[in-house]
Amino acid sequence: MKTLKFKLYEHKRNKYLKRSINVAGVIYNHCIALHKRYYRMFGKHLNCAKLQSHIAKLRKRNSFWQSVGSQAVQDICQRIEKAYQLFFKHNKKGVRPPGFKKVKKYKSFTLKQAGYKFLGGNRVKIGSRVYQFWKSREIEGTVKTLTIKRTPLGELFMVLVVDDGGIPEVEIKTGKIAGFDFGLKTFLTCSDGTKIESPQFFKQSLNAIKKASKQHSKKLKASSNRERARKNLVRKHEDISNCRRDWFWNLAHELTDKFDILCFETLNLKGMQRLWGRKISDLAFGEFLQILEWVAKKKNKLVVFINQWYPSSKTCASCGHVLEELDLSMREWRCPYCQSVNARDENASQVIEMVGASTIGLGDVSRATPAIAV
Numbered sequence: 001m002k003t004l005k006f007k008l009y010e011h012k013r014n015k016y017l018k019r020s021i022n023v024a025g026v027i028y029n030h031c032i033a034l035h036k037r038y039y040r041m042f043g044k045h046l047n048c049a050k051l052q053s054h055i056a057k058l059r060k061r062n063s064f065w066q067s068v069g070s071q072a073v074q075d076i077c078q079r080i081e082k083a084y085q086l087f088f089k090h091n092k093k094g095v096r097p098p099g100f101k102k103v104k105k106y107k108s109f110t111l112k113q114a115g116y117k118f119l120g121g122n123r124v125k126i127g128s129r130v131y132q133f134w135k136s137r138e139i140e141g142t143v144k145t146l147t148i149k150r151t152p153l154g155e156l157f158m159v160l161v162v163d164d165g166g167i168p169e170v171e172i173k174t175g176k177i178a179g180f181d182f183g184l185k186t187f188l189t190c191s192d193g194t195k196i197e198s199p200q201f202f203k204q205s206l207n208a209i210k211k212a213s214k215q216h217s218k219k220l221k222a223s224s225n226r227e228r229a230r231k232n233l234v235r236k237h238e239d240i241s242n243c244r245r246d247w248f249w250n251l252a253h254e255l256t257d258k259f260d261i262l263c264f265e266t267l268n269l270k271g272m273q274r275l276w277g278r279k280i281s282d283l284a285f286g287e288f289l290q291i292l293e294w295v296a297k298k299k300n301k302l303v304v305f306i307n308q309w310y311p312s313s314k315t316c317a318s319c320g321h322v323l324e325e326l327d328l329s330m331r332e333w334r335c336p337y338c339q340s341v342n343a344r345d346e347n348a349s350q351v352i353e354m355v356g357a358s359t360i361g362l363g364d365v366s367r368a369t370p371a372i373a374v
């Protein structure tokens with residue numbers, strides 16, 4: 001599965017899509033209200049199928065609601081259901097049930113199999129109207145879902161989830177495999193010993209954001225000055241993410257030139273965020289991995305993921321001994337079994353490489369690090 005994002009051309013017609021997003025927001029809030037009322041009256045959870053059929057009936061009688069596709073309406077119900085299931089499962093950990101959202105801030109609607117059609121070139125028919133988009137890349141594979149997103153600046157994007165079939169053949173060019181460990185200060189530690197530091201401009205631009213957000217909060221609510229400050233703040237945010245994305249693309253090309261197979265741990269972003277605070281979202285590891293996977297596929301390279309729960313930091317890369325415990329603050333440790341001294345991040349990246357190699361059935365690739373019994 002792959003996610004592709006395209007910007008829609010500015011056009012008068014786009015107001016219909018924006019209206020659909022607003023209507024989706026209204027329907028969303030209506031669903032939330034129904035959930036709450038149902039719970040008050042019957043003391044139990046309103047099930048998704050019931051909600052869907054009720055909302056579908058309402059939609060038939062309401063021409064305003066009909067400006068969003070029936071599939072988008074189903075999607076809203078399913079999303080709310082997912083949010084509730086998460087809440088039921090994790091409410092002890094502080095997850096809140098889904099709540100009302102401001103329609104103005106409501107961001108998107110999603111269509112599954114129906115309600116849109118690609119007309120070739122850069123034209124797509126959504127509902128009964130045709131829109132054009134910047135076709136920055138080919139759409140390969142089957143489109144699973146189509147989402148129209150509205151940014152805080154009011155621009156529209158089309159996001160496609162595409163099924164691109166199985167794992168590609170790896171073309172052996174460099175004959176090299178490497179493992180990588182993400183970190184806060186050092187963005188990536190590579191198993192060949194190199195370190196890729198987080199660029200300084202992330203920090204600098206963060207200061208710019210702080211300033212802009214202060215300006216914004218000082219302005220009078222609902223004033224035109226505040227709206228201008230809000231746009232300024234949003235633009236600063238977009239500047240940063242553009243810089244970052246550029247850097248990610250360059251890095252992805254650099255790494256895929258150097259290695260044929262790249263191994264990573266799957267990310268547990270929620271957990272990392274709790275552990276490290278908001279910084280993690282600035283680094284956006286997830287975004288980098290998406291870009292890397294895209295570049296790797298284009299160049300017939302392979303990105304391998306190992307389970308995030310694999311004790312990569314606690315396993316000795318030299319002998320395979322697994323420690324009982326390793327405190328986060330320990331940057332270095334001595335293996336009690338083989339006495340080798342392991343730097344935390346380097347050791348982890350080497351273990352990730354070895355486990356990655358074994359999961360794709362590469363018993364003995366030419367590696368600097370010795371094999372371990374997993």
Ligand SMILES: [Zn+2]
Nearest residue numbers: 316319335338
């Ligand atoms: Zn050891």
